[in-house]
Amino acid sequence: MLKMNNINKVYQTEKVQTHALRDFNLEVNEGEFIAVTGPSGSGKTTFLNIAGMLEPYTGGQYLLDDVDVGTLSDNKRADLRNQKIGFIFQGFNLIPDLNLYENVEVPLRYRGIKSAERRRRIEDCLEKVGLASRAKHLPQQLSGGQQQRVAIARALAGEPRFLLADEPTGNLDSLMARQVMELLEQINREGATIIMVTHDSELARRAPRNIQVVDGQLADFTLYQNRSADSVVELASGA
Amino acid sequence: MLEIKPIFNAMRRSKAGAIMLLIQIAITTAIVSNASFIIYDRVQYLQQETGYPEDEIFHFAVQTFGKDVDLSQQFELTETTLRNIPGVINAVAMQEIPLSGGGSASSFGINPTSDQGRQGREVRSAYTYGDEHALETMGVDLIEGRNFNQNEVIIAQNRDVLPTVAIVSKTFLEEIFPEGDGLGQTIYLGDMPLKIIGVVGKMMGPWLKDSRPDNLIVIPFVNAGVYQKVLVRADPEQRAQVMGQIEDILLKEYDQRVVVNLNGMDESKRRYNASDILMLRMLVVLITVLVLVTALGIFGLTVFNINKRTRQIGTRRALGARKSAIVRYFMVENGIICIAGLVIGSAAAVYMGTALLEHYSLPALDHSYIGMTAIFVLVVSLLSVLVPANRAANISPSVATRSI
Numbered sequence: 060m061l062k063m064n065n066i067n068k069v070y071q072t073e074k075v076q077t078h079a080l081r082d083f084n085l086e087v088n089e090g091e092f093i094a095v096t097g098p099s100g101s102g103k104t105t106f107l108n109i110a111g112m113l114e115p116y117t118g119g120q121y122l123l124d125d126v127d128v129g130t131l132s133d134n135k136r137a138d139l140r141n142q143k144i145g146f147i148f149q150g151f152n153l154i155p156d157l158n159l160y161e162n163v164e165v166p167l168r169y170r171g172i173k174s175a176e177r178r179r180r181i182e183d184c185l186e187k188v189g190l191a192s193r194a195k196h197l198p199q200q201l202s203g204g205q206q207q208r209v210a211i212a213r214a215l216a217g218e219p220r221f222l223l224a225d226e227p228t229g230n231l232d233s234l235m236a237r238q239v240m241e242l243l244e245q246i247n248r249e250g251a252t253i254i255m256v257t258h259d260s261e262l263a264r265r266a267p268r269n270i271q272v273v274d275g276q277l278a279d280f281t282l283y284q285n286r287s288a289d290s291v292v293e294l295a296s297g298a
Numbered sequence: 299m300l301e302i303k304p305i306f307n308a309m310r311r312s313k314a315g316a317i318m319l320l321i322q323i324a325i326t327t328a329i330v331s332n333a334s335f336i337i338y339d340r341v342q343y344l345q346q347e348t349g350y351p352e353d354e355i356f357h358f359a360v361q362t363f364g365k366d367v368d369l370s371q372q373f374e375l376t377e378t379t380l381r382n383i384p385g386v387i388n389a390v391a392m393q394e395i396p397l398s399g400g401g402s403a404s405s406f407g408i409n410p411t412s413d414q415g416r417q418g419r420e421v422r423s424a425y426t427y428g429d430e431h432a433l434e435t436m437g438v439d440l441i442e443g444r445n446f447n448q449n450e451v452i453i454a455q456n457r458d459v460l461p462t463v464a465i466v467s468k469t470f471l472e473e474i475f476p477e478g479d480g481l482g483q484t485i486y487l488g489d490m491p492l493k494i495i496g497v498v499g500k501m502m503g504p505w506l507k508d509s510r511p512d513n514l515i516v517i518p519f520v521n522a523g524v525y526q527k528v529l530v531r532a533d534p535e536q537r538a539q540v541m542g543q544i545e546d547i548l549l550k551e552y553d554q555r556v557v558v559n560l561n562g563m564d565e566s567k568r569r570y571n572a573s574d575i576l577m578l579r580m581l582v583v584l585i586t587v588l589v590l591v592t593a594l595g596i597f598g599l600t601v602f603n604i605n606k607r608t609r610q611i612g613t614r615r616a617l618g619a620r621k622s623a624i625v626r627y628f629m630v631e632n633g634i635i636c637i638a639g640l641v642i643g644s645a646a647a648v649y650m651g652t653a654l655l656e657h658y659s660l661p662a663l664d665h666s667y668i669g670m671t672a673i674f675v676l677v678v679s680l681l682s683v684l685v686p687a688n689r690a691a692n693i694s695p696s697v698a699t700r701s702i
């Protein structure tokens with residue numbers, strides 16, 4: 060469903076030019092769960108932002124469901140983000156003045172879903188993340204793990220086929236991190252394609268496919284893992 | 299889709315800024331609607347039709363100290379001298395000058411004042427003495443009847459013979475003879491009967507703020523005094539030049555006198571209204587400052603809110619908000635505050651209007667002014683939001699992942 064051909068991303072600041080991504084190639088199929096690892100500053104967030112159409116790229120071609128993203132208008136990209144993509148951020152990014160119910164409602168309102176349908180979905184999603192009873196609470200009244208679960212509920216409410224998460228467990232302790240991971244795995248089993256950037260190698264190993272970004276490029280190997288078996292299969296990529 | 303409910307809920311949870319803005323909008327609405335109404339009222343007053351071609355007329359006074367002349371005869375001569383100056387249309391010695399702020403008034407009745415007091419209707423009116431040249435010099439239009447004959451004009455230094463006719467303003471006539479049959483009837487100044495022989499469509503008295511500013515009666519009497527006012531009408535282009543010659547010409551004719559208080563009619567009217575003009579200017583400044591401060595306040599608060607919510611805006615964009623949805627968010631947010639402020643401000647405006655009416659006897663506030671002010675404030679407020687809101691819409695959705 061996602062195909063990147065020679066994607067380049069150059070940040071031009073006054074003094075320096077940063078090649079955040081160089082000739083980046085990747086193909087992601089429907090239903091995959093990919094963990095992205097790599098050193099700090101290697102371009103993981105840049106990749107995720109481009110995949111989620113949060114940032115433009117400076118070269119190459121990106122096809123999402125066979126649509127060339129580079130040709131789309133800003134409004135069309137916003138609409139596609141709203142319809143196809145769910146985002147989970149390291150900092151949760153809940154809106155502090157909105158209660159949990161209203162936070163989850165945000166993307167649904169942008170999609171113009173009717174109130175009754177919104178209510179059904181919000182309640183479903185809050186139920187799924189185990190926070191239905193706290194719908195009226197404000198984000199600041201929750202722990203970090205709970206906030207991230209709300210953020211996941213918000214990402215799920217639009218029933219996206221594609222979930223992008225940038226260090227979703229980065230601000231959580233290991234117990235909470237595991238809970239969030241389990242939630243993501245469950246979501247993946249239900250059919251969503253997930254790309255998750257993480258620094259946590261233990262969590263990464265739980266994902267069926269691992270990719271590594273080094274210096275703006277995909278490292279020369281991709282790890283496919285078999286969830287059910289302990290065996291790890293290493294495949295050469297490109298070479 | 300306007301999202302009013304979640305925006306309102308969010309505002310309820312951090313309301314300090316919103317409340318300050320609301321108060322500011324309310325105060326602005328209350329003050330601006332009252333002030334603009336007062337301005338309108340004063341402008342109407344200042345620009346009202348007086349009946350006179352004010353830029354053609356000027357007046358002065360002559361202080362005579364020579365004792366060797368009959369003053370009334372002397373002024374007949376002076377009038378002739380004045381009329382012969384090139385550019386002068388006409389001139390008349392007049393006891394009182396219209397619009398100047400100084401004059402005589404009395405109540406005129408349909409019956410003489412007897413020992414027991416007057417019977418029947420009486421009406422207050424200003425009056426002035428002048429001869430058959432008075433109407434032309436004042437530049438007013440006779441709409442009914444006729445001007446004075448020369449033999450109706452009494453020129454005297456005493457009151458042995460009194461005038462018997464008068465020309466009145468239409469407003470006066472309609473007030474004292476509301477049946478409309480006033481022309482030819484007789485009115486009384488004290489016990490002096492005056493037959494109404496002519497009606498002028500519009501001529502205002504000396505005081506624009508009189509309770510009867512439009513009532514004026516011209517009585518054909520020349521009874522010149524040692525301090526005598528003179529009214530002159532000239533071609534408007536030549537008026538200034540004529541005014542400059544007046545003193546020399548009059549002293550050449552007879553030198554035992556001085557010319558004082560030489561002024562255009564428009565100038566003396568402006569002096570009479572000086573405090574109104576000053577108030578008008580101050581109100582205009584006040585309104586301008588208030589509206590600017592409010593606009594700046596709204597602008598500042600929006601900029602502040604946007605800076606505070608950069609990450610939230612990026613997140614909303616990431617979740618699928620179009621740029622227009624971000625602009626709309628701030629417009630609706632401001633609109634809610636503004637409308638609440640306008641409602642409170644309108645109530646305050648009504649209250650303030652009533653208080654001004656009671657304490658300063660200003661005219662009752664026309665409520666359409668509140669409506670117009672409210673619309674104006676709403677427009678100013680939405681425009682003040684538009685610029686920062688557009689900037690907010692350009693915040694990149696990537697701040698959602700970039701700012702921790």
Ligand SMILES: Nc1ncnc2c1ncn2[C@@H]1O[C@H](COP(=O)(O)OP(=O)(O)OP(=O)(O)O)[C@@H](O)[C@H]1O
Nearest residue numbers: 070071072077079098099100101102103104105106
């Ligand atoms: N807005 C920007 N302007 C200039 N340079 C940028 C910008 N954003 C990122 N970069 C640079 O691009 C490179 C890749 O950044 P990116 O955030 O993708 O790294 P990352 O792999 O996500 O790192 P981390 O693991 O620390 O989050 C870095 O060198 C970074 O400094």
Ligand SMILES: [Mg+2]
Nearest residue numbers: 103104105225
């Ligand atoms: Mg990163």
